[in-house]
Amino acid sequence: MSVTDLGEGVEITFEDGKKQITPVVLGADGYRSVVRRAIAPDHPYARYAGYLVWRGLVEERTLKRPVPWPSDGGLWIEIIDGYRLVAATLPGRDGSLVPGHRQITFAWFDVHKEQLLRRTGCLTLDGHIVGSLARGMIDESVRLDLASRARAIWPEQWLEAVLTGISSPETLSGAPIAEYKPEQLVRGNLAILGDAAHVISPMTGRGLLTGMEDASTLAQLLASRNPKGSFASVLSSYEQARLPFIQGLVNHSMRISAEYRRRAGG
Template sequence: MNPRTELQALIIGGSVGGLAAAHEMRSVGAEVAVYERSAGRMEARGAGIVMQPEVEALLVRLGMSAQSVSVELRERQQLDPAGRTTRYAAPQLMTSWDTLYRALRDPLSGVCYRLDSALRRVRVEGSEVTAEFADGYTARGNFLVGADGLGSATRRLLNPAALPAYAGYVAWRGLEQESALPRELLELLVGRFTFFGSDGLQMLCYVVPGPDGELGEGARRVNWVWYTNVPESGLPRLLAGRSGTTFTTFLPPGQLVPEIAAELVATGEASLPPQFAELVRCSEVFMQPVFDVRPHQMVADHAALIGDAAGTVRPHTAAGTSKAFGDAATLAAALRGWTPDQDLPAGRLAVWEGERLSHLLALSRAGIELADRSSLGTADGRRFFASA
């Protein structure tokens, strides 16, 4: 029996980075299968996403425009502590995790997309890669793409020393229906990117598409994120959910306990402009601690890491999603023309790894510098929500 000559790619991680990888690998002739560790509906952990060129390029290739999945902003405005505004023109497109996920997932309806697939082991034998999952399922292909994010199982298997390190601050988040918020707030926020910063905190807000991608006025959502310094010793208290589960990297919507919710509102009233304090009061809050994964390695034998699995960038760069998309597009280009009956194109992959690691390191440094400007994650920055 002759060996198969078409490339079969196993994509580990079914969020937007994994979906981008699936599209890019298909564009160079690969058969793809996507394996996602979540057992059910995936949480929209990023909420709002700034539209970037790498994302737009893939959408256009798939027959969509950036405008069709985005809300257009016309201005930026900075609030002072009393809520007074300074504005300037700054056109920008904003989308959301769930809108982008749907835009990428729908064209892959005929592709294997398997949920509840927690990776446990990877084996390479010749040109064949075998992925073994916690439920006993086994998948075989010729190249494995680890796009499984911050808590990447692929990274742990390929490079166990590359562990996430807490950056010293958290991101409180809200994603509220436009129609549910007070009219005065909407008059301030709609059509604008709004932000505020002071020692040890930073908050920003903008409008994104509705839960089903709606772009009409009243059907969209107001997305906000509020960064505050929190000592590492205070994290377990904040990550203890209503359900009794103590989370590690993400406190989902509906899990904030009443005690912390009250403390959050009080902290907002004491430290935020009044409009932002009101927005926090009106919201069902969720939370993500900010972690750093230092870039080290992106390529192993018949495998590669992309996006946060390879290394993180701070959220202030607005480049986490676009970096994953760029990783996926350039990885596929490096593998273009390769078939399993040939030697792996190690030279092209080494060039890809070098270029993407340089890009990742530059973004990582830029993100840390942006955080430092608001004393986020710094030793001397004001801290909040310390352990009781």
């Protein structure tokens, strides 16, 4: 699929070769955005931030005993030997918060897997992210290595949950952390928002909220558009309103990533 700004509208070319003309295209199509490639062809891809996050989800009933969290619910963060673990309890599939019937989720940040990402085709030679280690794609040898590392570093209170999550290829995933600082958000009748417009580390805690703010700003501008005015002028106003903040946020993300890599020895 591709999109091309024609000045008076946008041409969309679908994978089957069919074409369609539309007045405007708003790209909220993720960190590998097709629309971004049309807006910024010389700067189309998000770059690797130097670490990935292993994510797992575990049914607490499969564990030998409930996870002894310090309190009911909440979020716990641990940094040991440069690795970072974020773990939390979630309601069970039936909504239960009773210990033993909940779900356990974890995110394990790891600076030591660049070669794995290159070997699996997730990372280009020049550091652009073009793929992810999705569920079902992680080799047993990788999971065994992670289990060995987990036993060496993670505290007993959540070790069993992490090991259980690692052992399940159906629930374990590995996402390289991407960062993208846009030089522009708009080209004619094309605009990007959300992860298509800016990619930041989850350590900022701002990714989802920033995407919602993009959408809200753009919706308000479109709702107040002069019917005789052009979509391109509205999109230009959107870029003026959002670009300075977005660039500052990505700079903040890059500083956080650099500090984590320094502490982790990556």
